[in-house]
Amino acid sequence: MERYILSRVLQGIFAIWGVSLIIFLAVRVTGDAAALMIPQDADPSEAAFIRQLYGLDQPLHIQYWVFLGNAVRGDFGRSYRWHDPALKVVLDRVPATLQLAVSAALVSILIALPIGVMSAVRPGGWFDTFGKVFALMGQSMPTFWVGILAILIFSVQLRWFPTSGRGGLQNLVLPAFTLGWASTAALTRLTRSAMLDVMDSDFIKMARIKGVPERWVIWKHALKNAAIPVVTILGVQWAQFLGGSVIVETIFAWPGVGRTIVEALNNRDYAVVQAGTFMISILFVTANLIVDLLYGVIDPRVRYD
């Protein structure tokens, strides 16, 4: 068990290192990083000054060592837009992103589990058909369009929820639904097929023969065993929540890491871009690790060796 956790943590660190390398190279190899930081009509001497200031006149491998050494100490440089260390700018916005992603995950579980289970209980019934159409729509509507439609219907027409910003529960509803939308579809289908598999097995028949009420058979016996693939896909969906948060935060002016990265990209604030991407990767790797370990809790048959 300890060895398994250790090897997964090492894998995670390796992946985060890989990301840092990709971003380091992307910013430096594909163009003149100094030119990216200053306006296009700036004086050449300013570019030279910037290059010296950030050590961009050094050979690439030395730059990388400096970058890596600083990154390990949490120093990603200063954001020239926010006049703060880049890591602080990003850390300040992590709670907002986490709140949004977790709410979106909750929304999609709360919608997907009942619909998926009910679809599996009566395959081909009207609930199943509804679930199918719902899943198809979910896969086909881009997140940003869902967000705009949600604003159009629920903010502009019905005036139920505010269009943007972060504050009370009211502000959270539309962004969380929008972010959860696409995953809800995938999760519904998966819950359905996992339940169908389980409902066919002998222990369900046994439970029915014993006279366990059907409600218990479905929601306790079957759902517990269908949970394993569902948890797996939730781990995968977590990537979508984090990736999708970039778009949803931009639409709803949600003050999170994703929107900050987009703003930083537009402002050529590469210190913040690097710190932000790093942070999202860490959140992502950590979540996947937790999902891996959760298997053991949900399914005692899983052994980590």
Place this chain on the structure above:
Amino acid sequence: MATEAPARTDQKVLTWKQDLRWARVWDELARLPLLPITILAVVLLAGVLAPVIAPHDPADFELNRSMMPPAWDPKGSPDYLLGTDKLGRDILSRIIWGARISLVVGFLGVGFAGTVGSILGLAAGYFGGRTDAIIMRIVDIKLSVPGFLLALVLAAVIGPSLQTVIIVIVVTLWTGYARLVRGETLSLKQRDFVALAKVAGCSPVRILFKHILPNLVNTIVVLATIQLGSVIIFEASLSFLGLGVQPPTPAWGSMLADGRQYVASAWWLSVFPGLAIMLMVLSTNLAGDWLRDRFDPKRRQV
């Protein structure tokens, strides 16, 4: 998939066989996913024939007719069926021209990603050892990072353009093919026909492309079709954030981004381009599902 032909013992064998063949053709046709095929055909035609069928020049702006609602609105004009945007450009014409971008990005993105991923997957699966270890490590790194975020950063750094979008899509999507093809190659290379090809003195390249790849084409094409929809959404999302195809080129994603600011006053700016994306993606998804059931039943979903 074969179905029983109507029994007609009283007719000549020849006509019976012809009937059977026609029944089969008819059967196949009846099973085709007609709705998605129709939508895809319409989008394809719109993209190819955009200069001919678009009622107006997509870049032709005229502030006098700014923000006109669709034709069925009392304030609309039949000349501008789906209304105009803030610069007075015709929405319908821009959607028709935008189909080009989605099609080009979709097909080229999936095509290149499929080619690169398949070749690397073949190499990893067939040669094993260090080749496999290096390629699969890169795949692992790719999979442990939110792909869209990496794509955003890459797009911004390379500089947003049509080529950039395609490059970024290839970088993001090749891993899916690599994993799939590697797995299949691992099992195929154990089969007798590969051993025989080796004995006959075929070079590894010949074995990979003449003996193993043909067995994988169905699987790869099915994955490509299924991915087409997500690639189109991917492009639209990049364009929406201003990191995709640049104005004045009309792309569905950037039209939505423009319309977003006026969602309270001019709903048609954001509803119609989104509808175009949804119909296109919906039909590629349905077509992909159909292809998978037909040609790759192993991977059929429940």
